[in-house]
Amino acid sequence: MLSAPQDLLRERLLRALSVPAVPSSDYDLNPAYATPVELRPAGVLAAFDRHGRLIMTKRASSLRHHPGQIALPGGKVDPGDANEIAAALREAHEEIGLDPAQVDILGTLPPHRTVTNFAMTAVLGLIQGDFCAKPEAEEVEEVFSVPFAHIADPDSYRIERRRWRGGWRSYYVAPYGPYYIWGATARVLHSLALRMTA
Template sequence: MSLADRLRAALDRTTGHAPIQGDDYDKANDHYVPAAVLVAITDRPHPGLLLTLRQPHLRRHAGQIAFPGGRVDPEDQDVIATALREAREEIGLDPDRVDIVGMSDTYRVGTGFVVTPVIGVIPPDLALAPQEDEVAAVFETPLSFLLEPGNHSLQSVMWEGRERRFHEIMWEDRRIWGATANMIVNLAQRLQAAGL
């Protein structure tokens, strides 16, 4: 069975895991703007997951590691179209090279978005063209490392007078944290509960 088929079957199964639903702080007053990210997994014997390093000068999430993605535009047919459009704009990923296998749990961020992670399988070693104004780097992290619960560290920090809790995943010199790490943890729990 192909990687795409195994992922599709795992994501189609109903699981009993309780997903992390969003940040503990809420600045949106329950009025969230739909958004989507592309969780692109490379089809190789040891699959990887594509992540981006955002430029340090950006107004939001500067210098952080993220999935390619953004808000749903009115012309987008659905969240899949949003994730594919954003991945093309941010890293030059051709939508025709992405085999969509399903979606993971939605995640609310305190900046007012409800994000749908769209899971897709891509061929390995594609030539990508990061949009330099927004993306400082694109890199691949081993999927097995990201999905291993022992690599998920729960952290807390005081922010605006409240304790904020979030997951952190350290891979080499890369710090994956916050919404991106929480979405990875949700996916890991979902795939583990489905027996993948």
């Protein structure tokens, strides 16, 4: 059963999901770099615990894609996955030990194109009951949580840039304490924040 704060959080997230939105891309701020490619489907889980905190990970430095970065648990859609939601739940179970039965799925955000050519679908959910993370060491270096107030506030986000492919690449960031949330993760969360204030 959801606690009273989670009931309110559920209402806010469902209201945000009802706001019209379009797919986003790592190239939104850098359209000159975008080229047509076939994108591989992926799902990530944006799950809030019973305290209203978003569960996030720091990826292992040995991973092929986005090593050491702050991310939502998730990954590519495997042949055995029914869809991006199934992939996000499976990956969250593998990466941080979250039982899919604990997750109340609220909906999905529009797909986000990453520079690594994934069409990443963020799945919004609420974790029912207590959750004690069990990170899978080969994939996850750390599991931590970020307050809803930080995620939901558009002012938590800013645009930075760095050298990339011989030019400058701009991207969203939403730092929280020692955690540098940026790139695709910050972009989809920023889109969610805008929909919550619409």
